[in-house]
Amino acid sequence: MIIYGVAILAFCHLAGLIVGRLLGAAMGIDANIGGVGFAMLLLIFITGWLRAHGQLPEQSKNGILFWSAMYIPIVIAMASIQNVAAAVSGGVVAVVTGIAANIACLLLVPVLSRIGGVEPPLPATEGEKV
Amino acid sequence: MEIAHDILVKNGLVFAFLFVGLILWLSYRASDLLSRGRIHGSAIAIIVGLVFAWAGGAATGGSKGLSDVTLFSGLAIMGGAMLRDFAIVSTAFGVDLKEIKRAGISGVLALIFGVVVSFVVGALVALAFGYTDPVSLTTIGGGAATYIVGPVTGTALGASSEVVALSVAAGLVKSVLVMVGTPWVAPLIGLNNPKSAMVFGGLMGTTSGVAGGLAATDKRLVPYGAMTATFYTGLGCLLGPSLIYLVIKTMFAI
Numbered sequence: 326m327i328i329y330g331v332a333i334l335a336f337c338h339l340a341g342l343i344v345g346r347l348l349g350a351a352m353g354i355d356a357n358i359g360g361v362g363f364a365m366l367l368l369i370f371i372t373g374w375l376r377a378h379g380q381l382p383e384q385s386k387n388g389i390l391f392w393s394a395m396y397i398p399i400v401i402a403m404a405s406i407q408n409v410a411a412a413v414s415g416g417v418v419a420v421v422t423g424i425a426a427n428i429a430c431l432l433l434v435p436v437l438s439r440i441g442g443v444e445p446p447l448p449a450t451e452g453e454k455v
Numbered sequence: 456m457e458i459a460h461d462i463l464v465k466n467g468l469v470f471a472f473l474f475v476g477l478i479l480w481l482s483y484r485a486s487d488l489l490s491r492g493r494i495h496g497s498a499i500a501i502i503v504g505l506v507f508a509w510a511g512g513a514a515t516g517g518s519k520g521l522s523d524v525t526l527f528s529g530l531a532i533m534g535g536a537m538l539r540d541f542a543i544v545s546t547a548f549g550v551d552l553k554e555i556k557r558a559g560i561s562g563v564l565a566l567i568f569g570v571v572v573s574f575v576v577g578a579l580v581a582l583a584f585g586y587t588d589p590v591s592l593t594t595i596g597g598g599a600a601t602y603i604v605g606p607v608t609g610t611a612l613g614a615s616s617e618v619v620a621l622s623v624a625a626g627l628v629k630s631v632l633v634m635v636g637t638p639w640v641a642p643l644i645g646l647n648n649p650k651s652a653m654v655f656g657g658l659m660g661t662t663s664g665v666a667g668g669l670a671a672t673d674k675r676l677v678p679y680g681a682m683t684a685t686f687y688t689g690l691g692c693l694l695g696p697s698l699i700y701l702v703i704k705t706m707f708a709i
Binding site for chain 2: 334361366369398400414418429430432443444445
């Protein structure tokens, strides 16, 4: 059933966020450290285990894949609720800070990516649609 | 008209699905017609979303973009942290764990560099604009990390509300720039494989920026970038008010 896939996803999401929160609390800060990341790892492990044991039927998979396919639409909705007005009216200092931090970090991407060897690009896809 | 408005408001989330569907459809049409598909449809859609966010914020004076307009309040659910994180987690399905392990060291280094470099750059810009006290410098540096690290750092250190607001604005500028700019700079910085995506996520750190920027570049990179970015804000909140503040304070005590 599709709901099984959605439920597995929901379990991973919640368990990951709880772990991230606990990690934050253990370090004495009021923030979630890596919750989504832990949730992702959990999903990889759980679905991997289920698949290896033949316990992940197509329908359950679809429950997860649906949300994966909804990712871009959700990101569009996310873009539309950003506080862009505040970013625009933040003044010169805010704009310069944002741009400078961006450029500095972008320049480091190729440098750090080279550690341990350069990876080949992902294969091209034929006009992938959402 | 009033009845229709009433129905749309009461079914806000459903209307958000329709609204976003229309934006995407128009964006993909525009991508095909105007750029022959060279500019990714989702990149256009994100820019359209941001323009709407600006218009909504400018019209209402609120802080949640278009969703502050009652008719579009459902966007706050669809694009809020809950469903965003849910969808991000779902993209991990089918990810190869070997890829993540292989990029492990680069990813961790990227996180540390990302946080530290952002603080340093932010503090330097603040210094150039005449701020000299360590608390303000650190807070604005935090804003250069993300719009959450800035206020968390500022509140912990007791920065003035003006400086905290400035750090939030700086973080928002960064986040918006990452969303819009990533597809354009991706070819220049080799952002086309899982490893560089993990490095990218760790360096940029803003979850919404990375989520939007990678979605517009290549959706297959999303889980890798999101994986590292998710540790960034926590790390920034951890280091900002403690280690980084102490270093900045010591430098200015000399």
